[in-house]
Amino acid sequence: MSQETLDRIAEKITTLHGQDSIKEAKLNFGKPMIIVDSETWNIATAKLLHDDESLQFDFLTCITGVDYEEHMEVIYNFYSTTLDQYLYVKVQTSREEPTVMSADPIWKSADYMERETFDLLGIDFPGHWRLKRILLEDDWEGYPLRKDYITDKKALGLD
Template sequence: MSQELLDLIVEKIHTLQGEEVIEEAKLNFEKPMIILGSDHWNLATAKLLHDEESLQFDFLSCVTGVDYEEHMEVIYNLYSTKLDHYLYLKVKTPREEPVIMSADQVWKAADYMERETYDLLGIDFPGHWRLKRILLEDDWEGHPLRKDYITDKKALGLD
């Protein structure tokens, strides 16, 4: 079932955007995983995953950001409560200017999780209704989960 689901998702995205948009598609721990560049992650693709009758990814369980030094990624863990299947969707973005379209217009659960990713990694989410820091003080400098973040006395509470 998992390989069939992966093939179906790939087919639907290719039909929507063309063959070249998916950087990688494979099974990861028996669950479908797709990697898209941030230039191919858009509202139409999010709505396709959410609304398409054969997919119905209606539940966003987690949004995670990762700094790989050469690029950054945001991972969306999607689940269909109606069809009982999963998708790991990774969206890659350049590290120098990390920008990924917000998913909060389709999955409201993205709200706080994208804000946390913005706060800690500095990834911008255009289209987010209220993108601002959620964990750190508004005047905090930098993003502490980035590989290039320099920990100072303030960050350690010694100031």
């Protein structure tokens, strides 16, 4: 069932955005996973995943951000409550200006998770209704989960 779901998703996204729109599509621990760049992850892709009768990913369970030094990545975990199927979407973006379209207009559960990812990794989410720091002070400098973040270990009592 998962391979069928993966093939169906890959076909629909390829139809929407073209042949090279998916960087990779595979089963990850038995669940469908696709990797796309930030240009492919747009409102049309999100609506497709949410609204298409054969997909119906109505529940965004988790958003995670990762710094791989050569690029940044945002991972979305989706579930269809009506069709009992899962999907992982990895969206790759540059480190210099990390930008990934917000999923908040489609899945309201993205609100807090995108703000947290912005706060700790500095990834911008255009289309988010109120993207601002949520965990750190507004005047905090930098993004603590980035690999290039420099801490003052002595000031933190870690020296």
